Amino acid sequence: MPRIPGIPTKEAGPLLRVVYWYAKRRLGAVPEPFTVLARNRKLFRAAARHEMATEKASKLLPNNVRELAVYRVAQQLGCSWCIDFGTMLQKHEGLDIERLMKIDDYETSPAYSRRERMAIAYADAMSAIPTRATDEQVAELVAEFGQEAVLELTYQIGLENMRARMYSALGLREQGFTSGDACRIPVPADAPAVRSAGE
Incomplete structure (x- = not known):
């Protein structure tokens, strides 16, 4: 509640x-x-x-890149509502939600493309306190996606940071948008606990 x-x-x-x-x-x-x-x-x-x-x-980035970056923020910050909702959005976009189980291994997992890895790494860098984004990282993203798309990515990651922190502070928990599937997605060991659907 x-x-x-x-x-x-x-x-x-x-x-x-x-x-x-x-x-x-x-x-x-x-x-x-x-x-x-x-x-x-x-x-x-x-x-x-x-x-x-x-x-x-937000129409410049491919949906998979944007949604994975936003999802990663929710997962890293332990916002169970955002994880649930983000999983549903990816499912509705026709994206593979099973690979979310491997998101902690995104750097080496064949489930993720180079572009997706870059976006997830940027989400990690922006969500760290203090932020860890570097000149080199942004330059690499610009070379891959273009300036306007990187601004979109940055904005979406920043917005999800706000949502995830606000919803967690208000005690909002998963709502069952993915019929409990989101509860199977791992969160970092040091993130706030995510309740199971029955709790």
């Missing part, structure tokens, strides 16, 4: 009910972060606009 409870549909006003209906239609369920953030209407509207605008603007 989140540390700040969400607004249930039965207590939602007309506009919020429409947003919940749209989210449920598109995603199969209303994301719990929506319901929690709805407690602050101005932030909820700002976040919704930002997420939609970011989705529309």
Whole structure:
């Protein structure tokens, strides 16, 4: 249960009910972060606009590269809600979610392409405290993807850092977007514990 409870549909006003209906239609369920953030209407509207605008603007990178980098942030930071949701997004994109089981071995695993390895390594560097991204790493990414695409990648990794840290702080846990499959995905040993679906 989140540390700040969400607004249930039965207590939602007309506009919020429409947003919940749209989210449920598109995603199969209303994301719990929506319901929690709805407690602050101005932030909820700002976040919704930002997420939609970011989705529309993020079209330069191949989906597999972007989604793996974002997923890696969630996995490294131990955000079980983000892991669950990110797994679902990859599944809906037709990407191989079984290889997420090998993400800790991305540097050597044949399950990942060179471009994917570069993006995952960048996600690791950006998510470290302090960040470890280097001039050489960014230059290599620019040579591979171009400046605009690297800005997209950087923005997406930064945004997922914000989401994962915020959702973890608020006590949001996996919601079952992947029918419990996300709970089988490993997280680093030093990351916060990820609950199993039955907990």
